[in-house]
Structure formats: C-alpha cells, structure tokens
Amino acid sequence: METIKSLGYFLLAGLFEIGGGYLVWLWLREGKSIAYALLGAVILVLYGVIPTLQPANFGRVYAAYGGVFIALSLLWGWKIDGIVPDMYDLLGGMIALVGVGIIMYAPR
Template sequence: MDPFKTIGLFAITAVAEIVGCYLPYLWLRDRAGVWVLVPAAVSLAAFVWLLSLHPQAAGRTYAAYGSIYVAMALVWLWAVDGIRPDRWDVLGASLALGGMAIIAFAPRP
C-alpha cells in the first residue's frame, strides 16, 4: 500500500477512535446528553472496521497506529479543546511518528 494512503488510513482510524471516546467523556462530565452514546458507538465500530483494513500484521499495525493516534490526539487538543500543543508535545509526536515510519515502511522479505 502507498505510504500516503497508509498514513491517511491511520489518521481516519485515529479520528474515529478519538470521537468514539470523546463523546462518552462529554456525557460522563455532564457536558452532553445521553444521545451522544449512539454516535460514539458508531464511531468505535467504524474504528474497529477501519483498523481491519490495514494491510500489515496486526502487531505492527497497532504499533504504527499508536504514533498516528498520538499526533491526532494533539491535533484534537488544539482544534477541539483550544489548547495549542507546546514544543514538547511536537517533539514527542515527531519522535513517535519517526518510530512509526520505521515500523511501517521498513523493507521486509
């Protein structure tokens, strides 16, 4: 699979997981009604389905996906929570993404 398609699929997967977890969080904090649990469940089901589309072995997929999740969580922090990531957030996400690139795109037989 094309590296850009793989990263894009990881990013969409991360958004589905974040939304699926964020909506129940809002409900638990009394910031949203119980109705948000329905789209949360749909989002988490989409997350599982999207994760199954990744072409690599499950262990490598989960390891590589984790770094994309870290980066997308920081984007969410900025876009939704209104908190701009600091240089340490950016450094940590960059290191995680570098590790992901090694795991996901290393030449293998």
C-alpha cells in the first residue's frame, strides 16, 4: 500500500510540475494572458509541497522523481503537444523508470 501511495505522489507531483510549467510556457511563448502564468505559479508551488508526502528522504525522492519527470514529460509532449515519442525516447524513459524503481523501492 505504501508503494502505491508513493507512486501516486510521484504522478501527482509530475502532473503539477509539468502542468504548471506548461502554463508559464504558454504565457511566455504563446502569448497567453498573465492569468496562465499566475495559475502556473500556484500549481508549481503545490508541486513543491507534494513530494514532502513521500516516505523517503529528500535526496532519494528528488533523485527518483527525475526519472518520473522524464517519462511524464514524454507522455505530456505526446498527448498535449502531439509529439510522438520515438524509439529512443521510449527506451530512455523506460531506463529512467527502472532507475526510479531501484532508487525508491529496492529492499534495503
């Protein structure tokens, strides 16, 4: 059960970081209103809170989160921006997720 909660926190943090960053991106790069930036900033602050719910220490959580971020960024680009990941994107994402599993969930 602890692992499932941990995976949920990773997913939620990833969606908040990427989503918040994407809103700021739309404001700066696509000329959207300042409301996009402000909402993005709020979401990014919430992203900063979510990892504190993880059961592991700061360094381990943030190291593992890097791998989750890689995979979620590829999915976001595919589903939101329509950029289909190629074989190397998918391979790199899978390698990153294997690293997450080792860092966070290997028996110690």
